Amino acid sequence: MILNNKYAFWNNKGGTGKTSLAFQSVTRYAEKHPKERILVVDVCPQANLSELLLGGLNNNGSDKLLARQGLVPRCSIGGYFQLRLPSPYVPPSFVAADFVTTPSTFNVAVPTNIDLVCGDPLLELQANAVNTLANNQIPGSNPWIAVVDWINDFLAQIDGDYDTVFLDCNPSFSLYTQIALAASNRIVLPVMADDSSRRAIQNAFSLVYGLKLPSEIYSAYAFATKLNAAGRALPKVHLIVKNRITQYMGAASAYAAVLKSIEDDVQKLLKSNPEIFTFSKLPNGFVEIRDFQTTGVVAFAKGLPFSRVQVGKQTISSHRVQVKGEYLDNARQAIEDLVDLL
Known part of the structure; x- marks a missing residue:
């Protein structure tokens, strides 16, 4: 079976609520599709999504994550990348399960059909080495594609075990972000109601699709150019999430x-570049999310999907x-x- 649904939550601007949206979206998707096997790959050095899935602040999600990273082999995306550094261009022999965690064994609020490749701050330390390997000039081969395929190589080993990957x-366009985007076929792009978000979404289209680059000089080095040259499809924008709209009055x-x-x-892009979207009509590609406020604070402190949050007074970090x-x-x-649009 070929994985057809691989969603990347990404924006090159921080603070858009990407990880909180991913946590609630993934857990709700899993609740609504109990027969599907779902894999979450946390390709962020901050690893906040992993901490949430493992229990959140109040339930020692951070300590549980550290314990996974302390295993041998290191049970995280950093552990897998560490395995790939000596063998960057040809996948070595490995067991994918060594790098996979089942969050429900640590956090009973998480649906049992979710597995996780934990995030890891080690990614930042690995970044320079990964960049160097990708930019090597080796006659008759394409080192950049070989490195960008690292997560694809991982997913190829477990093809048939999962139905959907998130x-x-x-929030960058570092090489490990490009590795994640190259492994996805759909992008969920959160934006905020501020002008910096408008610039960020314009930057996102430029970075991924090479649109409106400031000079032709950059075109040869663009993500889209290099993927297309290798005959590879680009991920498509599937959903733009207008996030943290004010709780009281909608879009103020x-x-x-x-x-x-x-x-x-x-x-405008739907008319000029329809091939970069999965939707053809604007309403089908946008969803509006109001600010979660205290509900979100409680959910994320306890590592709870909204379906498991209770109404009433609760204690969060002694408050x-x-x-x-x-x-x-x-x-x-x-x-x-x-989730209905996924």
């Missing part, structure tokens, strides 16, 4: 113009907070709307 990417008028300008930019039913319902519906 990749959480670093102060931000409405920015959100409208983002939609206008995408509408008493209250989850209101209306806000919890809003949060659940927002994620439901997003």
Whole structure:
């Protein structure tokens, strides 16, 4: 079986709520598709998604993650990359299960049909070596493609074991982010209602698809150029998430113009470059998510999908907070709307 659904959550701008959206989307997707086997690959050095899946702040998710990273071999994406450094261009013999964790054994709130390749700060230390390997000049071969295929090589070994893959990417366009994007076929792109998000989404289209590069000089080195030259398909933008819209009044008028300008930019690209999207009509490619507020704080502190969050007063890091039913319902519906588009 070939994995047809491989979603990358990515934006090259930080602070867009990418990881929190990924956590709630993945867990809800798993709840709605209990017969599917789902793999999460955390390709972010911060590894926040891994910490959430393993229990969150209150349930020692960080300590559990450190324990996984302390195994031999290191049970994380960094451990797999460490294996690849001496054999960058030809996959070595390895057992994929050595790098896979089942979060539900550590956090009972997570659906049992989710497996995880944990994130790892080791990625940052490996970045220079990975870049060097990818940029080597070897006659008759393509080192860049060989390195960019590292996650594809991993998924090839477990093809047939999983139905859907979710990749959480670093807010950058570093080589390990490119490795993650090359392994995906659909991108979920969160944006905020501010002008920097508009610039970020324009940058994202430039970085991934080589659109509106400042000079032809950069074209030969572009991600899209190098993938296309190797006969490889680019991932397509599947969903743009307008995230953290104000809880009380929807898209507030102060931000409405920015959100409208983002939609206008995408509408133009739908006409000029329809091949980079999975959708052909603007409403099918956008979803609006209101700010999760206290509901989100509780969910992420405890590593809970919204379906497992309770209404009422609760203790978070020695602080008493209250989850209101209306806000919890809003949060659940927002994620439901997003997952329905996956």
